Amino acid sequence: MAAVTVAATPPQDQDRVARTRQKKPPTLRTVLVCAVAYLVALIFVLPYLEMIVTALRPQAELRDRDYFPHHLTFANFTNIWSTGLGTNLAVSLEVAVGSTVLVLLVAIPAAYYTSRRKFRGRGVFLILVLVTQMFQPTSLIVGIYQEFTNTVHVNSTLALILVNAGFNLAFAIWILNAYFGAIPKELEEAAMVDGTSRVGAMFRVIIPLALPGIVTALIFTFIAAWNEFITALTLTNTDSSEPLTVKMNSFIGQYSTDWQHLFAASVIATIPVIILFAFIEGKVVSGLTAGSVK
Amino acid sequence: MQETVDTPQAAPAPAAEPNRRAGAAAFRPSLARRARRALAPLPWLAPALALIAFVVLWPVWEMFQTSRQHINSYGFNLGDYGWKNYSTLFADPNLGSVMVRTVLWVFAIVAITVLISLGLAQLLNRGFPGRKLVRWALIAPWAASVMMTAIVFRWMLDPNNGVVNVFLHQIGVVHDYNGSQASWLGDPTAALWWMIAVAVFVSVPFTTYALLAGLTSIPADVYEAARMDGAGKWRTYRAITFPLLRPALLVAVLINLMNVFNSFPIIWTMTGGGPDYQTSTSTVYMYALKQFNIGESGALSVVNFGVVILIVLVFLRANRSALKEG
Numbered sequence: 001m002a003a004v005t006v007a008a009t010p011p012q013d014q015d016r017v018a019r020t021r022q023k024k025p026p027t028l029r030t031v032l033v034c035a036v037a038y039l040v041a042l043i044f045v046l047p048y049l050e051m052i053v054t055a056l057r058p059q060a061e062l063r064d065r066d067y068f069p070h071h072l073t074f075a076n077f078t079n080i081w082s083t084g085l086g087t088n089l090a091v092s093l094e095v096a097v098g099s100t101v102l103v104l105l106v107a108i109p110a111a112y113y114t115s116r117r118k119f120r121g122r123g124v125f126l127i128l129v130l131v132t133q134m135f136q137p138t139s140l141i142v143g144i145y146q147e148f149t150n151t152v153h154v155n156s157t158l159a160l161i162l163v164n165a166g167f168n169l170a171f172a173i174w175i176l177n178a179y180f181g182a183i184p185k186e187l188e189e190a191a192m193v194d195g196t197s198r199v200g201a202m203f204r205v206i207i208p209l210a211l212p213g214i215v216t217a218l219i220f221t222f223i224a225a226w227n228e229f230i231t232a233l234t235l236t237n238t239d240s241s242e243p244l245t246v247k248m249n250s251f252i253g254q255y256s257t258d259w260q261h262l263f264a265a266s267v268i269a270t271i272p273v274i275i276l277f278a279f280i281e282g283k284v285v286s287g288l289t290a291g292s293v294k
Numbered sequence: 295m296q297e298t299v300d301t302p303q304a305a306p307a308p309a310a311e312p313n314r315r316a317g318a319a320a321f322r323p324s325l326a327r328r329a330r331r332a333l334a335p336l337p338w339l340a341p342a343l344a345l346i347a348f349v350v351l352w353p354v355w356e357m358f359q360t361s362r363q364h365i366n367s368y369g370f371n372l373g374d375y376g377w378k379n380y381s382t383l384f385a386d387p388n389l390g391s392v393m394v395r396t397v398l399w400v401f402a403i404v405a406i407t408v409l410i411s412l413g414l415a416q417l418l419n420r421g422f423p424g425r426k427l428v429r430w431a432l433i434a435p436w437a438a439s440v441m442m443t444a445i446v447f448r449w450m451l452d453p454n455n456g457v458v459n460v461f462l463h464q465i466g467v468v469h470d471y472n473g474s475q476a477s478w479l480g481d482p483t484a485a486l487w488w489m490i491a492v493a494v495f496v497s498v499p500f501t502t503y504a505l506l507a508g509l510t511s512i513p514a515d516v517y518e519a520a521r522m523d524g525a526g527k528w529r530t531y532r533a534i535t536f537p538l539l540r541p542a543l544l545v546a547v548l549i550n551l552m553n554v555f556n557s558f559p560i561i562w563t564m565t566g567g568g569p570d571y572q573t574s575t576s577t578v579y580m581y582a583l584k585q586f587n588i589g590e591s592g593a594l595s596v597v598n599f600g601v602v603i604l605i606v607l608v609f610l611r612a613n614r615s616a617l618k619e620g
Contacts, residue, residue, distance in 0.1 A: 112338065139599055229440070
């Protein structure tokens with residue numbers, strides 16, 4: 001039962017205070033810990049720094065054997081729109097926004113109801129949701145391909161919105177369930193006594209209080225749909241319907257891969273996502289592990 | 295009131311409600327009322343159920359169908375094929391090496407990831423200046439598209455001017471640019487190890503964070519007690535930290551198993567599974583087969599799906615026991 005109450009408190013983004021904080025002047029040990037930690041940090045951002053550096057390389061210095069170019073140029077970022085990548089960026093945005101809106105529309109009522117009411121089949125429903133998260137589009141890609149090319153005829157953008165929403169639903173339902181569950185029932189009962197309906201209480205009381213959870217679900221779904229690759233690769237077949245990930249994949253392997261523009265595009269596609277992710281970092285683990293790790 | 299606030303974890307065990315059930319028996323509600331009660335959740339859950347049915351369950355059915363159909367390379371369905379696609383698959387000369395490679399791929403990545411993450415989680419659990427910055431740096435590979443990370447690594451391994459080769463040339467490991475040694479991704483064995491490294495690189499952040507969450511949930515007084523009993527550092531880790539970390543570790547390992555088994559963009563972007571499928575895992579091989587023999591691809595996806603189901607079952611069990619242990 002202990003785990004239940006632990007998990008019932010919403011995943012807070014408290015900065016975990018280290019257990020062994022030393023008050024003395026920096027010892028050799030602290031210096032050593034710092035050195036290792038900074039080195040690790042550097043290793044993990046290195047590929048993304050290289051991404052930025054390549055995007056800033058002038059054409060003439062692209063193939064130079066050095067770490068940094070002699071000149072920097074922003075031309076790759078401005079020229080990129082003439083390569084048609086703007087269209088693909090728009091598709092990515094459409095898919096990501098569409099999936100996010102759909103996930104929230106579907107997940108909020110389900111998470112609210114399962115957190116408020118005990119009903120027959122509740123456990124089965126939550127497990128079904130959990131299982132969908134584990135399945136991942138990759139393992140079902142042959143089925144997804146057959147469904148959307150032979151049976152269901154919708155344009156690929158809509159298909160991608162549906163698939164991304166379906167496979168990211170679990171995260172949203174589980175994290176919202178935890179947030180909704182932590183809001184005392186008395187609050188909405190008070191609203192309902194005042195004559196508000198259950199739906200009204202959900203909108204006026206519950207949703208505003210669970211806003212951090214909703215924002216987490218929103219950012220997580222947006223990023224997942226934005227980064228998605230295999231379904232998009234499978235379901236799109238024209239240049240203009242491909243999201244950025246697929247378009248970039250078709251760039252490489254060509255005779256003269258346009259690396260600077262490729263990396264300019266990946267900087268545009270990656271850096272905002274990393275920054276967005278930093279906002280929800282503390283809450284993602286509990287959502288992904290369905291609360292079993294806290 | 296707090297106790298009645300239910301959580302997802304409690305869901306698997308059907309919540310018994312003796313009071314309510316007894317009340318229901320006493321009143322013997324009419325059939326119509328019972329039906330209404332049973333259907334009450336529907337307006338709230340139906341959209342989610344419909345979406346899951348449409349994009350998750352339907353493909354599962356389509357996948358099984360495909361594995362039993364005779365579909366030629368132009369995509370024409372020539373009707374029922376019995377188990378022929380499966381016999382083609384099991385007679386496929388590539389299958390054996392692809393499966394061995396898949397096992398190596400999964401175990402190497404998960405094992406290395408967990409070892410590195412155990413160390414990193416300990417490191418990040420300490421207080422030191424700039425800790426927040428280090429945590430942020432660790433986010434990058436997690437948030438970025440795996441496919442774009444793989445593209446950068448491919449570029450860094452470029453035989454002509456990739457920074458990895460520039461560095462290895464400077465320290466004297468690589469002698470000639472554009473030589474066979476510098477073409478890391480052209481050699482199946484070297485390519486596989488580089489791709490394993492990239493997969494570890496993108497798996498470590500989540501794993502570290504999951505273990506860190508496990509570490510911070512260990513109450514401080516347990517350590518206090520161990521210290522009073524005079525337990526040393528290593529003994530404390532072995533007797534306290536590691537056992538208490540086990541539920542978190544188990545869940546992190548299972549999620550990693552699933553992700554790594556289904557890993558696709560890294561291999562697809564860096565080598566395409568080639569040369570001659572020599573760097574393909576079963577997921578990548580399934581995708582490659584899809585282009586010219588979708589029936590066999592369907593059979594392989596059913597086999598792969600069996601593995602996925604197995605991991606899911608263990609995951610569900612682990613979740614339940616983690617709940618009890620916690």
